[in-house]
Amino acid sequence: MTKFGELIGADKPVLIDFYADQDEVENSLDTLRDVAAALGISARVIKIDIQKNETLADALRVKGNPTFMIYKNGEMKWRQTGFLDASTLIDLVKQYV
Template structure:
């Protein structure tokens, strides 16, 4: 996997969904695809499995599921734990374009 620092250090916003296999993964994937489609190449949308990336999740203090974060230029701009709908996420990411 690409190093986390490389993923978040880009100039465009990066929306990250920290998830685990026990949440409603299918609906979340559909929702994130809608977010990615709406944003096009202006932003990145990434899912990170908490169980497969426990060290990273611990380092970022990800305790809830799902946890969403927006990074830009390596800096965390926004973070929220709990389900978010596509329109909310799109609006949040657009603030950092």
């Protein structure tokens, strides 16, 4: 959890995708690559496997897959469960740049 605290403490937005392997078809890695490419250095895009990080997922009450969160300066700014396309995610993150 210490590493997570360091990750979300950045002064630029961090988009986190909590996913599970069985959801990889719908929760496409290509979507996140597109988001990361569009945002460049203005934000970070991270994928976290719920099954490998159960303690963190439980602490954040992640119940559905995928669950997206945006953090900035250690504070959660936005959260939603369910698949979103790249352009929607890009627009959401840009609000916090």
